[in-house]
Amino acid sequence: MEPRQGAQAIRRALAVLRILAAGREDGVPLAEVVRATGLTRPTVHRIVHVLIEEGIVERHERTGRYAIGNQVPELALARARPSRLLVAANPSLRRASAEIGDTLFLTVRTGNDTLCVDRRIGVYPIQVLSIEVGARRPLGVSSAGVAILAAMPAQDARKIVAANEKRYEAYRTDVATVMGEIAAARRLGYGMREIGLVQGTKSISTWIKTPDGRPAAAMTVSAVRTRLGPRREQEVAEILLREARIIEQAIRG
Amino acid sequence: MEPRQGAQAIRRALAVLRILAAGREDGVPLAEVVRATGLTRPTVHRIVHVLIEEGIVERHERTGRYAIGNQVPELALARARPSRLLVAANPSLRRASAEIGDTLFLTVRTGNDTLCVDRRIGVYPIQVLSIEVGARRPLGVSSAGVAILAAMPAQDARKIVAANEKRYEAYRTDVATVMGEIAAARRLGYGMREIGLVQGTKSISTWIKTPDGRPAAAMTVSAVRTRLGPRREQEVAEILLREARIIEQAIRG
DNA sequence: TTGCCCTGTCCATAATATGGACAAGAACGC
DNA sequence: GCGTTCTTGTCCATATTATGGACAGGGCAA
Known part of the structure; x- marks a missing residue:
């Protein structure tokens, strides 16, 4: 069903945009976009510069890096309403945050990426704040990504992991490691990372499925490792699992 | 400087997206996109459907209309910070809103469109609320658009108006009318519409220029006509002009 | 100096996107 | 009922468009 043709250039431009989005405000060097997309440099260069002329991409004077331009939020204003998931998850995030006390994240799947869409800071004095709303990473490098992959059919997960292969290097991981973590998450019932992307942190993630059974999001707790023996x-995982089921019900409504 | 080539399809896709953005949540029928962009129907059809597959565009089941998809806000999250203008304009909007009592709008120029980026509701019991944040229209059909056009070199304004010609029909106006309104705004020092887009309303807009002298935005008051004799x-225009100058100073800082 | 990695550009070529033509469904008038 | 006019969707030969190999310049480290 997928392969409608006659628009290679448009698909490529979007692939470039998604990589740039992962770079947030700082942006991404051209060479990195080339690596991550697998396109040739002239092609990426041409696409990026056309997008600059169109206002969709910006280039930072100092660094030469390319980033999402301000015309993207302008287009996004056309869709002002917050998403169904965000509304449905709100009470659960508040409840779980109060109960657990550590930082909570809500992360959705978008294409081959995870995207952090909400964050709640807990009451405990040491909080892991490194991941911000808008943070975007290849599925598989964070515990949320692993959880989402673990919740989908093995074949689909394998396909996504393979597609992200070129991007894993930048996060110091690889296909084999990710596949192992997915298998572990399936056994446990939730995603877990002893060594978070930030040194000394540990994360636990449960998946949230849409009514049709496909994982759409993950709820994550991150804390300094010593706090998650x-x-x-076990305690935290139980709370997350409970709230994930509640959110799934709320989406249905 | 502008004409970098080798990406016609990407530019066309963006042109389509900008038209779809004008349709907000409801979206736009294919035929309307064809008219507004001047592209052929097969081309628009192909572009729109590729964008659907990519998650950038959605189609409403009931109406068959095409709208901006939720992957656009997701990309926009990469740029979380509010724009410089929005921050700079905030105190002026609050002050002017309190002073005037009618609905205030802040509208930016984006390409050939105006885009409402902020709205303040006043204290007077009858408020014009038809224009919402995210509303997007061809430059020239609203008093804000006329104000912005009036503040740029005549030749540039003429070019934009010509480019929007095909879209004016849908708003019951035309190139000659718009050019006349621009000339009137230049004489007055601010944009004005006796007959607003909503029946029985009247609008007054002042332009806001960036440090390099190009108009970037407009500040507008809309009210029922009887309230703007x-x-x-004269009073309202003076307040708007005063605040516009203050915002221009604040952007500079 | 050399070597390495970055970005940018050219242009012949192959592949891609194009749009005319055709089709079919929906809404309206008579 | 039937024609008219609106809409959206699809096909495919064609030529326009996007592609990427090859080349070049700049910055930095050894």
């Missing part, structure tokens, strides 16, 4: 890991 | 029009 085996006993507390 | 010649005397009050």
